[in-house]
Amino acid sequence: MSLVSNTSLTSGQRRDRLAAFRVPVTVALSFAVIAIVIAWSLAPQFFTTHSPVVGVPADKLLGPSLSHWFGTDHLGRDLYTRVVYGTASSVSSALVAVVIGVLFGGLIGLLAGFLGGWVDVVFARLVDVLLSIPKFLLAVIVVTAIGFETINAAIATGVSAIAFFARVTRSEVIKTRQATFVEASFLSGGSRWYILTRHVLPNASRSVLPLAVLQFGESILIIASLAFLGYGDPPPASDWGLLISIGKDYLKWPWLVYAPAFVTIVTVLSVNRISRWLRKTD
Template sequence: MTALASAPDVATPTRRARAPRARWGFVLPALVILVALLWALFPALFTSQSPTETVAASLQAPSAEHWFGTDATGRDLYARVIYGASQSILGALIAVAVGLVVGTAMGVIAGAVGGAVDEVLMRVVDVLLAIPALLLSLSVVILLGFGTTSAAIAVGVTSIAVFARLARSRVVSVRVADFVEAAYGSGGTFFGVLWRHILPNSLTPVIALAALQLGSAILQISTLGFLGYGAPPPTPEWGLLIAEGRNYVATAWWLTVLPGIVVVLVVLATNRLSQAIRGGDAA
């Protein structure tokens, strides 16, 4: 009896120690993403330098005056990284919105209706999954034309299948739950039960996937920008900044390393936030 009674006292400090880590595991990545969003929306609040005008000698190393140094034409790299957030992050948000809306709609319809509709929609999803993401995005961006918006739509198309499969699997599992059957037995209509009971209990993993896909979309848009399919120069975009500095890696490392670090931090923050939404900190 004594051993059993003392067990909660041993476990309680452990749970208390986990709580601050869990909070910081959500707060820190959320702050990183918030700063990146503020860069994208209000870049002038963070720098007074122009991202496209020459402000100093070329290839100056990072200093108190130019935190990220200057590029090959004397433009302030810190200002270009900040203004580039509007291209990379807002483009990624468009991409996630395309995949989330279209993919979730396909998955919900397939899972809720079933039958031939489910079969047809899932075969479309299988076709999308069979095409490599980079190849599919390149094909779409070539059809739509170069630019950030075209790149964002192209990246969004590549994520439709992922959202559709997850949404369908959640709807199918919730659709056979006892409370859904009870709702139908109480006279609930198909759309009423779908809206009130199935969707609210199915979309939490989809939202977590959206946070995860935001990081993936930033990487894919940066990749397209690196390859020259994104925003045209001199418009700053994170992938383009890395591409512009690749010829100066030996003499001006900051041109690729510092924008690359920013991309990595934002992507890691979105991944960590996705884990927090899924409840990974509760383990």
């Protein structure tokens, strides 16, 4: 009897473990999209043989076809090639923005939540000021102050995300600091640094990961919007937002807008789906 129960328990544990590793179809498709985007950004020359800068005047404004998947622009350049080569700038700048938000926002939230007292009050007021300004407006203000380049747009986007990471990290740190195992570590003689690095930080960072993934998608949108308004690198750069901005002047050839917009939307939706899945996954 005990052998049967142990066997059934082992089988149940195996099923639970398999269920934990099971990924929904939509999440798997989202990971596939992100993998393609990352591959484009790392090695664009493996995905197209055309030049992103030099076009063929005789081929200008051609519609999508087997030769030109996304059509061609007003200078005869292959639009698919320009989208692929523009991925590196869009992805890298979004990563820079996320890193800035995580590092500075996480540090502010960690210190405010763990130290408390006047430190918490000062940082809380700073976060309230940042949250009172719309993220896109704050990004425009920062990029206007430091210069019109894609890397500056990434820095501006990261600055606009600091307050959100700070608030989430602070709330998680306060919740973790009040946990029983943290109090037990204090009573056992653990130092503040030991408790911060071994207990508080690992537990608080679990909620930051889904937010970082979500911020990555939002950063792509904000940076593309800044490039659309002319706050990014000038032509012949091929940032996704810049491609949409150029395409809007040629509305008779809608693929000039639809192609880069479609890639941007699919990428952001995929990132958002992965973020939602991570929030539900322990």
